[in-house]
């Protein structure tokens with residue numbers, strides 16, 4: 234997805250990576266996602282499992298101890314799916330303005346429970362899209378205070394689903410948001426959320 238100024242919360246830390254560094258880091262996160270999915274889908278022989286473990290350990294060793302979190306890139310590349318954070322399902326936020334947001338996500342078996350998407354993985358997507366909506370378009374920084382999820386129907390893996398979110402009302406520092414995940418116009422999961430604007434903005 235190309236960078237779009239409406240999608241970027243204008244955090245100062247956006248400038249911490251050059252375009253080339255962003256591209257190479259994002260390729261690393263993509264490879265990590267592929268590895269997570271491949272491990273989940275596999276039933277390797279003993280030797281293949283040991284060899285794969287050694288390769289993954291070698292990659293971790295290559296990356297070393299890391300940098301302070303104020304310098305890390307994971308979770309801070311706003312225009313990349315899931316903000317280049319491999320925990321988050323790869324959510325593409327296609328549009329966000331002051332009052333609503335729209336995105337797409339395809340869950341894979343890594344985020345699945347029994348056949349359908351794990352009930353703990355779905356809030357990751359809601360928190361992400363509503364968090365973006367709550368903090369973008371010049372709004373002060375806010376934190377998730379409360380989420381309520383209604384699981385209406387199982388969410389299939391390997392299938393692109395749409396996610397919609399909107400600001401329902403604002404009361405002082407409190408933002409009440411709602412969101413739903415849909416497939417072919419049918420709501421599969423709904424979420425109601427409360428974000429509270431914090432007194433000191435960390436951006």
Ligand SMILES: CCCCCCCC/C=C\CCCCCCCC(=O)SCCNC(=O)CCNC(=O)[C@H](O)C(C)(C)COP(=O)(O)OP(=O)(O)OC[C@H]1O[C@@H](n2cnc3c(N)ncnc32)[C@H](O)[C@@H]1OP(=O)(O)O
Pocket residue numbers: 244246303360361362364365368375376377378379405406407427429430431432435436
């Ligand atoms: C250097 C790097 C910078 C970059 C940073 C990047 C970050 C990415 C950001 C954005 C991009 C989008 C990516 C996704 C983002 C996801 C967001 C998260 O997941 S945030 C993590 C999970 N959430 C927490 O850890 C909150 C923990 N809780 C708190 O910190 C506090 O409890 C907080 C801020 C929520 C409220 O604390 P108070 O002291 O400011 O305010 P009080 O007085 O307690 O509450 C204010 C009002 O809200 C109500 N309230 C508070 N909590 C409530 C609750 N759980 N249920 C109902 N009402 C609640 C209260 O009753 C009060 O209401 P009345 O004003 O009296 O009407």
